[in-house]
Amino acid sequence: MGKIFVFDTTLRDGEQTPGVNLGMNEKIEIARQLESLGVDIIEVGFPTSSKADFEACQAASKAVGKTVAALCRATLPEIQATYDAIKESKSPRIHIVLATSDLHLEHKLRMSRKDALKTAIESVAFAKTLSRDVEFSCEDASRTDPEFLQEVICQVIAAGASTVSVPDTVGFCLPDEYAAMVSGVIAHVPNIGNAILAAHCHNDLGLAVSNTIAALRAGATQFEACINGIGERAGNCALEEVVMALEIKRELGIAHNVDISKFSRVSARVASLTGVPVPLCKAIVGQNAFSHQSGIHQHGILANPLTYQIISPQSIGRQESAIVLGKLSGKHAFASKLERLGYAFEQPQIDALFADFKNVASKKREISDDDLEALITNRLIAGNEFYSLESFQIQSGNKMMSMASICLVHEGNPFTEAALGDGPIDASYNAISRIVGGEWHLASYDIKAVTEGVDALGEVVVRVRHNGQDYTGKGLSTDIIEASIHAYLNAINRVMATTSPV
Ligand code: KIV
Ligand code: ZN
Secondary structure (H helix, E strand, C coil): CEEEEEEEECCCCHHCCCCCCCHHHHHHHHHHHHHHHCCCEEEEEEEEHHHHHHHHHHHHHHHCEEEEEEEEEEEHHHHHHHHHHHHCCEEEEEEEECCCCHHHHHHHCCCCHHHHHHHHCCCCCCHHCCCCCEEEEECCCCHEEEEEEHHHHHHHHHHCCEEEEEEEEECCHHHHHHHHHHHHHHHHHHCCHHHHEEEEEEEECCHHHHHHHHHHHCCCCCEEHHHHHHCCCCCEHHHHHHHHHHHCHHCCCCCCHHHHHHHHHHHHHHHHHHHCCCCCCCCCCCCCCCCCHHHHHHHHHHHHHHHHHHCCHHHHHCCCCCEEEEECCCCHHHHHHHHHCCCCCCCHHHHHHHHHHHHCCCCCCCCHHHHHHHHHHHHHHHCCCEEEEEEEEEECCCCCEEEEEEEEEECEEEEEEEEEEEHHHHHHHHHHHHHCCCCCCCEEEEECCCCCCCCCCEEEEEEEEEECCCEEEEEEEHHHHHHHHHHHHHHHHHHHHHCCCC
């Protein structure tokens, strides 16, 4: 066994989590975090899915000095456009996907095996004229006839694919079954030595991490995963879990380039920027992953942490957040704090963040690292503001319907509406919906205090349904009504940004 490649797909497969739509600033920031984590390949998105994603992929691919992959279907125009989105990156990888299982070929693509094979070969050959680095994924590989799978893999490698992936697209395999598929490919594809063989597992049976590790033990040389295991349905393989397993089980001899001390921070940034919280009991990065409740465990931990702890919280970079900044802190201290937190912002971004910081510091005595991170997220998600909040007024009480009057600015013009509602937030959302027009349904609403205390920043995350699709929005303020309004507007602005065609 030797060194494997870690392929992160948080910005592509992870972005397929219902309700997650990452804008350009968020993609750039997550890509930078992944680069600092030391993953080998960063998949930035699916550029032909929308104009917004094309531009976000373009910007994110230029922001990092790593191999950057982007996904496309097996058609020549899509391959060309996908390459165009990432061609300015240091090392672009075109990632082509085509289903190979009979189920997908017959019912989804309406294609024969023969036509699929021809399409696969032609697509790879064309992609190869654009980039030396081409990955081919046999979608639904785990439900594909093994002989046909091996034939496709052999032919795409001959056509120039430098990486081939065998996704367990619907999380259908048990670990020994997935490992057997990988072993079968290694044993029966004569030119497999000319390509990297990748594992790509989904978590429908809760086995994505186990299946990935089984594949690596069987000889796969790359694995594809997402931070925090986010993704469609039950999610993708959790990158941090596989890496920590390899770290703890060094005797497997599977080496990687990941800097595990960045896990806590990268996990928190991904959770914050996607709006998908990390479950409390999640392995490695969950809030409770290092908490010990029972007396016996606490006693053991105090006597020797090894009794109940196989990973130290410090090793993944977990530390108590320190309170350092306050309303008297100057720009210099502020900028050096950002630097120590690992951010490399340009001066205009620092100036904008400093203004946000001063605004919050005038209402809140102490600004913690968590507050700062929340402010940064808030700035990054602001993105394209099709509608921005000018002012709001609320009348509310226990013996009356709430009434909100909201003024929004759209293309430089103010628009004001008033509406009644069942509480101040409902009234505000009704007024906003009147201004924007169309059908907006609030699918979920969550509020949390970023830190403790009565002056805490309140962070609101909403999921808004529009034309059958969910969009996440976030808002931050020391005033919870204002945070709620910002969150709703943020979701609406995302709809506007993502529905523009390529
Ligand atoms: O799971 C899968 O099959 C995929 C492909 C699109 C690569 O994510
Ligand atoms: Zn996938």
